[in-house]
Amino acid sequence: MAAQFRHIPAAKHHGPRTDEESLSWVREGVSGNKMAGVLWMVVLSAVLPMISRADDRPNFVFFVADDLGIGDVGCFGNDTLRTPNIDRIAANGAKLTQHLAAAAVCTPSRSAFLTGRLPVRFGMAGTDRPLAYIFLAAPSGLPRSEVTFPQMAKDHGYQTALIGKWHLGLNCKWVGDHCHHPNKFGFDYFYGFPGSNAPECDPDNVTAGATGKFAADRIYTRFRVWEVALSVFLGLLALKYFRYVQWKTVIVFSVVGWSTVICTYAFWANGRQFNCVMMRDDDVIEQPYDVSTMTPRMTLEATRFLEERKAKKEPFLLEVSYWNAHTALLPYKEFRGKSRHGLYGDTVEEMDWSIGVVMATLERLGLTNNTFVYFTSDNGAHMEIGDAGGWNGKYKGSKGQGGSEGGIRMPTLVQWPRKIKPGTVVTEATSQMDIFPTLAEILKAPLPQDRVMDGRNILPLLGGAKKPSPHDFLFHYCGDRLHAVRYRPRKGKVTWKAHYASYNWEPGTTRCGVDRLVCFCDVPFVTWNDPPLLYDVTNDPTEDRPISADSNPKYREVLDVIMKAVAEHRQNLTEVPNQFRIPLFFPRPWLQPCCNFPYCNCQEKVDLSPLKITAQ
Template structure:
């Protein structure tokens, strides 16, 4: 029998427990650096232990056909954050300069671009980025922080502006520049000698006076030495920087403790959100597997893969720290956890002693910086979200890292304006099993500002087609370049190579293109339509925007000594 009080309480109870008042899901995204799909246990590796990444796959889904928008980190991460091809945001290069190499350079992700962190804030979320950024810093003046994570939607930032370079260790032989130009010192001396000879010839022909001869030689030598000073001698000091929001707290970074500090910051952030009960988006951007590879002593010598294997197991430990915190704080059931890499393993990466310091890309052809081959763009990706993803799921359909933007926007209840051209798609219906076919008809694989391949998933059948327009110019007899592969120097395939990626994921056996003319025609038309949608932008990776600017150089202390230590963790992890 209903009383007046009961009748009065019914709408109140319905209001309280209605879906509109359900707690919004938390988002934890984790991204590794240069991790190969063949490095991880759940993707077939039996020689290294990755139990925590494997756990996400066991309790959620493994994405076997998950693709990055680039085989290099800066453009890939720009696409990951915005859900847009790098060509749309100006983060695709039209020259050999394809990533950010200096903190004190004005190029970076334009702050008028919308990141998923900014979308999260519109939905009432707190946001944090812990770890690598690599999408620019200051633009016009020192510490204007135009490209800073705090200006791209992240309330809290603890990490480093650039990336973990070879130069950041203590071995003077380890240098990115020397890896690209192994004869750099000889080339440096040759430039100075040629400068003297050329200028001397003009002097002997009385085309210049003595004072001009001396000035040109002195100025030219100073310019050459300045490049050496900035790119070799002081590269670590000027670019190995650790920040807490906009405060420079450590210079250079103490690498052996960095992964443990990042994990500690992540756990602390989760604990804070457990206390205030606010929904959150946390991006853990791990240091590994980019070189310089340096780990805590307890992770050294644990497997047969040397420093690379040590770093991999340390990163997996960090992933475990985040997962364990979610368990302890009772956040598992209402949190989406996603793990991926920015690009494939770097096959050419070697230490100064010749040890392999790059990842393993499994059965897939090529690797980092190799344009459009799958070894560089097929990512070891897993996702867990108990309300929707069935444990042990395997998603073989083509998906993209750009899909995370619309997927989590939908989960957070955020509305995306029609003015933003989003290339990603909401893949939660695919992850949950409600849909069986990829939401992408086509994907376009860029190398710099050029499309090197097209992917096509027809709505019927099971095949995914890949049309390769350009291939890496490999060293004869090998599937590697000297250090990175050139986009402009790639081999033009005439006619293009067609692969059925379902039956030939290693891209070993091109199909006779004459037997599939309708498919090829459809793919080429889709490419033209896509290219027509690209609007002119300011290219952020042009040389003019990526050269070192002395007036943009951050310094902790008195220039040029530039040294400080993060006092929060000083001595804590020794």
């Protein structure tokens, strides 16, 4: 066989051969040995398509902003914030004008993005209160049974990294088990914060806007755990008085109850120390972290990851998950006072700078043409915190309002020069859950068959196909309550939206008020509609004109179809453990990450000079 292989003629040109040319080349070289020729043809017929597909596979870079409104980005209509690098992605690729988050708060939204599934299917939808993961020392988090698209990419030979925010849990039974850690869900490398950037992470508490003293004085009093503990204690005393229980029972339950109160208050009142934690893989490297240096450090890590992948010629999937522009608002010193919108605008422009550095690195390394770049936000701007929050453009509603366009319609862009034409605009309804099946299509990977996948492949739409959304229906949840439903008939051009809940905004506004921080999902924050209010969001995207039987003859027909779909959807939901139930909500001291026990205090030293940081 080796002797025959040496007589194979050289290629007649230097370009890549087609599969047919390669097979012809083999036939000529092995003509003296028919069996060898047949064998080579069989082997190469199987291998060459696989090699071709491997060469066609792109790299992936995902930029995920935090609490960024669709009205905060230049290419979506903002002319007072400078976002040239984000806008350049739109110019070089596709702009998705009706791209929707599966929830209007961080934790459920991010879990849906990674899994391609509605959070209510695996217990991550939240409840009316709480809506998101709060304590690092709580045992709740993304269930290990879930499959993520980073895991799929890793299984197909990609090196994967998450740089920045996780917010999907950390530990289960002890501080080092890291059962909810990003490394357990497909990320080979993690550099960032397992929780979230919150107002408490500001050491001076001056950038939290209307949130004030976030932890101990406001949120804690909403749950009033101390009132519950006191009521239980008094009830036990009454039972003891009537001789229904023994003193031992009173003492045990009182100790447990008050320990829960004291522990919870301690974690809330010292949130910066306990929750503002930076990690590199399994190690805590900074506690509490310095928010002001976070974006430059993340940017440096991202560029190093790309350079290492290029040097090793490895395909990669990189997610850069920013804290920008979630309070606490502490941009790096070079960006402060440079925008026209205070610290909020400064943080948005800082993020745009970072994205520019990462994109320039791709270009410098010759990776741009075959890299799938995706930019989005986890949920809408937080209007309730005034100047510390962003803008949702013409769309009503805010962060936390899972049925409102302002809470879930995201500024989203996709660039892939090899497949997506510059200036493409996708107006059909799409979802962040679509990323999983779209990547599966690109990688020719099978989707999980043992679960319901809510995402759909949107590659044809990104390629410019003039066709309806792949979604007949999109179900919009607030916590575990269904607030609205989108319906896209296969015929026509109209997308309908039925609102089962309306938000009780402050008069003259589309926010719930600065004294509330966020709209919750049930009364008194919402009013339930029976029948639901119906809107044509194609021609009335601001939802100013509800459809009625008198104004549109299709009213009853459309509403009947939606209500039937809702009934079928609810039948297809299975009961799963709720990751936000009260027993999992409270922090456990033995789950608290700590870099320097018992002080839990350390600082990472990083040389940022290679970045040459300058504001726009």
